[in-house]
Amino acid sequence: MNGDAWSFDTRAIHSGYTPDSDTGATNVPIYQSAGFAHDPDTLEAIFNGRQPGFYYSRTGNPTVAALEQRLTALELGRGAVCVSSGMAAIMTVFCTLAQSGDNVVVAKSLFGSTYYLFHGVIASMGIDVRFVDSTDVSGYAAALDARTRFVFLEAIGNPKLDVPDIRAIADVAHAHGIPLVVDTTFVTPYLAQSQSLGIDIVTVATTKYLCGGGLAIGGAIVDTGLFHWPNCISNSPDILKTAVGKLGELGGMAAFKKVRGTTGNSLAAQNAFLTLKGVETLSLRMDRHCSNAMAVATYLDQHPAVTVTQYPGLSTHADHAVATRQFGGRYGGMVTLRLGSKARAYAFLNALTVIQCLVNLGDAKTLAVCPRRTIYRDLTDEQATEAGVYDDLIRLSVGLESEADLIADLTQALEVL
Amino acid sequence: MAKVVINGEEKTVNATSITELLTEESVKMPDMVSVQCNDKMLNRADFDVTLIQDGDVIEFLYFMGGGH
Numbered sequence: 001m002n003g004d005a006w007s008f009d010t011r012a013i014h015s016g017y018t019p020d021s022d023t024g025a026t027n028v029p030i031y032q033s034a035g036f037a038h039d040p041d042t043l044e045a046i047f048n049g050r051q052p053g054f055y056y057s058r059t060g061n062p063t064v065a066a067l068e069q070r071l072t073a074l075e076l077g078r079g080a081v082c083v084s085s086g087m088a089a090i091m092t093v094f095c096t097l098a099q100s101g102d103n104v105v106v107a108k109s110l111f112g113s114t115y116y117l118f119h120g121v122i123a124s125m126g127i128d129v130r131f132v133d134s135t136d137v138s139g140y141a142a143a144l145d146a147r148t149r150f151v152f153l154e155a156i157g158n159p160k161l162d163v164p165d166i167r168a169i170a171d172v173a174h175a176h177g178i179p180l181v182v183d184t185t186f187v188t189p190y191l192a193q194s195q196s197l198g199i200d201i202v203t204v205a206t207t208k209y210l211c212g213g214g215l216a217i218g219g220a221i222v223d224t225g226l227f228h229w230p231n232c233i234s235n236s237p238d239i240l241k242t243a244v245g246k247l248g249e250l251g252g253m254a255a256f257k258k259v260r261g262t263t264g265n266s267l268a269a270q271n272a273f274l275t276l277k278g279v280e281t282l283s284l285r286m287d288r289h290c291s292n293a294m295a296v297a298t299y300l301d302q303h304p305a306v307t308v309t310q311y312p313g314l315s316t317h318a319d320h321a322v323a324t325r326q327f328g329g330r331y332g333g334m335v336t337l338r339l340g341s342k343a344r345a346y347a348f349l350n351a352l353t354v355i356q357c358l359v360n361l362g363d364a365k366t367l368a369v370c371p372r373r374t375i376y377r378d379l380t381d382e383q384a385t386e387a388g389v390y391d392d393l394i395r396l397s398v399g400l401e402s403e404a405d406l407i408a409d410l411t412q413a414l415e416v417l
Numbered sequence: 418m419a420k421v422v423i424n425g426e427e428k429t430v431n432a433t434s435i436t437e438l439l440t441e442e443s444v445k446m447p448d449m450v451s452v453q454c455n456d457k458m459l460n461r462a463d464f465d466v467t468l469i470q471d472g473d474v475i476e477f478l479y480f481m482g483g484g485h
Contacts, residue, residue, distance in 0.1 A: 048425040049478040052445065079449065079480065248449040248458045250480040257480070 008074065008190065013280045016069030028066045033057065043212065049246070051090050059261035063269040067276050071210075071220050074189040074279070075202060078225035081260055083219060085112055086185060086205025088265040089219035090152070093181055093203060094265065096255045098149040100126030100238045104152075105143045107134030107164060108386045109157030112375035114183070115387060118152075120378070131386075133257055134160075134161035135319060137168045147235070150201075151178065156186040156323075159336050159371055159395040160241060160388025161310045161348040165325060170198025179227045185209070185362070186334055190286045191327040200227040201252075208362025209333070212278035216271035223253050226336035272344055284317050285364070285400060291331030292366075292406060293398040297335045299407050305414045307392075308338040334394045342391040344417050345370050349394065351413035359388045368408055418461065421473045435464040435475075451478045 006014070014137040017028045032162045036054045038046065045051035054060045069082040083089050098104055104120050108131045117192065123129045130140035134157050144151075151173045151354075153164050167181060173180040179200035184192055194202050206218040229252045233241045239258055244251030260266060290313075297311030311325035313331035323331055339345045349357050349368055359375060369375070376389045384390070398406070419428050425440065432438035435454070439447045452459045453476040459467055469475075 045424070047479070050476070052449075052479045245458075247478055247480055249461060250449065250451050252478045 004073075004076070007071075007151045007274060011073040012070070012282050015073030016276075020177075024069060025085060027051050028063055028273060028276050030269050031057075032269055033061075037114040039305070044193045046198050047264040057134070057269065058264055059257070061269050061272070063276075064267050064272040065111040067206075067267075067272040067279075068220070069259055070276060070279055071206075071222055072134045074282075075194050075222045075224055077195070077202075078218055079250065080222045081253060081256040082206070082220045082267040083260050083265040084219065084267055085202065085217050085265075086183070086207060087117060088204070089203040089221050090114060090117060090181075090183065090267055091213040092256055092259045092263070092286055093221055094122060095251075095259045096237065097179070098127055102149045102235075103128035103130055103145070105130045105140055105148055107132060107157065107387060108152035109134040110385075111158040112371065112389075114148040114154075115376075115383070116378055117381075125229075134164045135322075138215060139164060140169050140173045144172070144178070147177065148178055149236075152183075153183045154183045154186065155192055155222050155326075156312060156334065157388065158186065159334070159393065161312060161317075161334060161336055162276050163312050163317075163323040165322050166192075166197040167198060170200075173200075174198065174414045177232060177351060181233070186332045187327055188282060188286060190283050191290075191330050191332060194222070195226060197326060198226065200226055206275045206361070209286060209289070210282060210362075211271075211275040212281065212362065212364065214275075214360050214363035214365065215278070216268075216274040217371050218267050218271045218275055223256075226230065229238060231405055240293075251386070262325045272360050286330070286333075287338075288400045289362075289398060291394075292400065292403050293333045293335050294331065295316075296396065296398050296405045296406055296410065299335050299410065300335065303414060304337065305417050307340050308336075310336045329381070334400045335398055336388075337392060337394050337396070338392045339394065339417065341374070341391055342370070345392045347396050347416060348413050352409055353412070354401060354409040355396070355413075361395075363397060366397065368394055368397035371395055381403045419469045419473070421469060421470045421471070421475055422482070423475050424477055430469065432469055434469065435459060435467045438469060439464070439477075440477070442477070445481075449480050452476070453478065 047054040071080040093191045107179050118129045130143040170180045181201040182199045183203045185205045229244045232258050233244045240255045243255035247254045268327040294313045301309040355366045355368050372389050372391045432441045
């Protein structure tokens with residue numbers, strides 16, 4: 001049976017690897033080797049792309065390649081490049097597509113480090129970063145011009161939990177001949193089929209739901225296969241022009257890979273192995289994350305001590321209809337609540353016993369953080385408000401524990417307020 | 418049969434199209450290979466209809482990221 005015909009769960013377990021022909025090993029071996037030995041003619045051929053192979057793990061590694069093939073299969077995409085973190089994925093895409101004098105159009109509702117990457121790092125490199133309201137489709141259209149290189153947004157804003165209409169924004173970007181780049185960390189390919197939403201390039205922090213256990217920092221870029229690279233190279237950085245000139249439609253991926261190897265944003269083989277194991281159980285875990293989060297959000301939404309509860313699955317959420325359409329009636333594992341003051345928020349966090357105070361997300365464990373003075377400490381009050389971050393806001397990454405135990409922990413922590 | 422040069426090596430091949438040539442040359446991940454013929458990049462959609470001619474100089478160029 002051809003792998004393309006497999007269902008999502010079968011691809012998550014089998015794509016990218018067949019049992020080792022020498023040993024029969026059913027798990028992808030961890031190729032813990034910096035370099036790979038070849039005769040000089042073969043080494044030259046691999047370097048020049050005339051023969052497949054590996055020569056140095058900064059530029060490519062068999063364990064990492066297996067994860068890349070599996071992620072490609074999950075997205076039914078053109079190819080994938082794994083990198084050292086989710087942030088590295090975004091930076092690699094940026095370095096490949098844009099150069100000084102260009103502009104990029106970016107949704108305001110972003111993870112704190114991503115906001116700082118665009119606002120504090122990329123904007124100082126001669127790039128005009130144009131922030132727009134993430135759900136305002138007309139705002140994207142108004143911000144685009146001939147020097148716009150790409151549009152970037154998060155599938156669900158972190159931690160605002162707003163949900164942009166991805167298909168509509170993709171249509172805007174494509175009308176200008178530029179790619180739509182979407183970070184799908186909160187939804188994963190299980191909740192969002194990127195091609196059908198018009199996403200050209202996926203960035204994802206594999207650290208989160210894909211790996212699952214809070215075990216390994218990693219990231220990935222997936223080319224969904226929608227974008228026609230030869231059409232977009234006229235004003236592109238040389239690294240992209242060269243790659244597309246040499247490899248055509250595969251040039252986008254080749255350029256991402258070149259940037260990864262050149263900047264050293266490589267994923268360790270051990271982390272790729274751990275992520276591969278996590279991916280095998282992605283759908284089972286995501287279903288539980290979603291059901292637990294819905295239960296937690298429903299509980300918090302009716303609690304008198306909670307002033308605001310945000311979860312795209314609640315029918316009162318402003319973007320509930322868009323989320324329902326885009327994500328197949330599943331809404332992810334992230335919930336936020338507001339408690340009226342920073343003091344009350346910290347008292348609540350200190351009272352939790354099962355739920356841990358931690359900045360990661362997508363773990364089997366339920367995690368809580370007050371992001372304003374941690375993840376978003378560098379933002380002004382105005383910037384934080386635009387990102388939906390407040391002193392009294394708590395972000396919950398709802399894990400896989402018993403729903404009853406989570407509700408009980410929330411109940412006793414709210415009682416101390 | 419046609420006498421061609423593939424990645425710098427002279428070969429006599431039975432394939433009549435690029436698609437057949439990828440099979441004959443046992444290319445493991447053909448989706449991850451770009452093909453140039455006589456210095457011209459071929460569109461993937463044309464692999465079936467691009468006929469192999471005597472004297473063609475063909476380059477298989479591998480992208481070694483993950484592809485399915």
